[in-house]
Amino acid sequence: MIRSRMLAAPLAIITLALSLAACGSESSAPEDSSGGGSSDAGWTPITVEHALGTTTIEEQPERVATVDYANQEVPLALGIVPVGMSKMTWGDDDGDGIQPWVEDKLEELDAETPVLFDETDGYDFEAVAATEPDLILAGYSGMTEEDYATLSEIAPVVAYPDAPWATPWRESIKINATALGKEEEGEQLVADLEQTIADAVAEHPDLEGANGMFMTHVDPTDLSEINFYSAADTRTKFFEDLGMAIAPSIVEASGDGGDFAGSISTERADELSDVDVVVTYGGQELIDALNGDPVLSQLPAVKNDAIVNLDGAKPIGTAANPTALSLPYLIEDYVALLADAVAGSAGK
Missing domain, CATH: 3.40.50.1980 (Nitrogenase molybdenum iron protein domain)
Structure with missing residues (x-):
């Protein structure tokens, strides 16, 4: 998959988007099922190393956003509905930007459709910022260092572990699950999928x-x-x-x-x-x-x-x-x- 990436959005634009979103967010924040989960006093900070740096998640994520191809599927598989995710144009049979297996999972979780980020011409930094995420998952992605720096102004970002567009499905699940504090659940998901393949x-x-x-x-x-x-x-x-x-x-x-x-x-x-x-x-x-x-x-x-x-x-x-x-x-x-x-x- 080859995508062009637009230049990093000015920080002022992102700051403005966050400020506007914050104006009406206190009384209309989504329920736990729409982002991550309620705060856990027992949360231990998690540090994830990846190709573009080291990211520490200090608090349990409650509003998870995902960018690029299929990263939304890991939190969904683990029962977490992202507040925003990439609009899918590949394998989408009805043109609504959501692949059928994701539609099935959203229905299973009785969840509304997250905000869809149109990444046709690169990341929509303003749209990502407007969802007020406290974690951005991109374990399988092709983001540049500039993209990473800009997204990191919005929230902690977990990028690909080695090279762009080269994260095998097991590693994609593991790195995204680890960032969510669900490393063991991610390992079980991998084991279940390996059995499905077998x-x-x-x-x-x-x-x-x-x-x-x-x-x-x-x-x-x-x-x-x-x-x-x-x-x-x-x-x-x-x-x-x-x-x-x-x-x-x-x-x-x-x-x-x-x-x-x-x-x-x-x-x-x-x-x-x-x-x-x-x-x-x-x-x-x-x-x-x-x-x-x-x-x-x-x-x-x-x-x-x-x-x-x-x-x-x-x-x-x-x-x-x-x-x-x-x-x-x-x-x-x-x-x-x-x-x-x-x-x-x-x-x-």
Whole structure:
């Protein structure tokens, strides 16, 4: 996922937004279910180290805001409704900015929809400030140091642990849960999701050992380069959770830089001959272009029609990048698609 980030908003704007929000907040603050929980006299300050610094949460969060993709799902899974969260445009099938598994969880918690932050052109700092958060979660994100500094003027911020857009689902859950003072609950959530994965994979033993590649951002009208999510990306790493392997050619082409995406010249396409299954967001247009290219059409995965196309306009589009609530919602369908691709590859 690649997003542009607008320049940090002036502190004066944020201060104004906070001041305006405070004017009417004393008598209209949300109930506990709308942010975190009532104060706990036994709260022990929590310090979280992440790639952009060290954040200490001195008091139990009561108004939690989340930014970027899917961070809202961790507090929700743990029974906490954020006061504000990112508006989702990926995998949202009805255009309301909320993915179906989040809608289900909000209904289960009998909660109103939080404020939705439109991050199309970067973080909406004023909107975040207006929700008066006392904690901002971004364990899976791509924020810059400037973004982090600006958001930190609003409330303590927990950013990604290592690199932008490279936090695997387990670590995303753990770092966000830890910041909420729910480290043990986060560990249990991870264990439950691991069992959900194991149950789904057990139905498709043919996935074991199949080499996967995630092809992305490819222009069907210019196939001179093949772009892919690297071995460091969460979508590629998820292959290993499913008993598959990241194709050795992708590991080699990814290098040691830790970037979440890479590319390879089509002139070197034969290096991808070890790829059994290609996953892509490219749609039928890309599949037709691959089949029509004299070089790429000879790749085993293309020749065998072992391509899984994920439609980003539908919930299944998010399946390759699992999150706290989406994983149980989508895992069976995603594994079935991969298994069909592997079967096609093996049968030809």
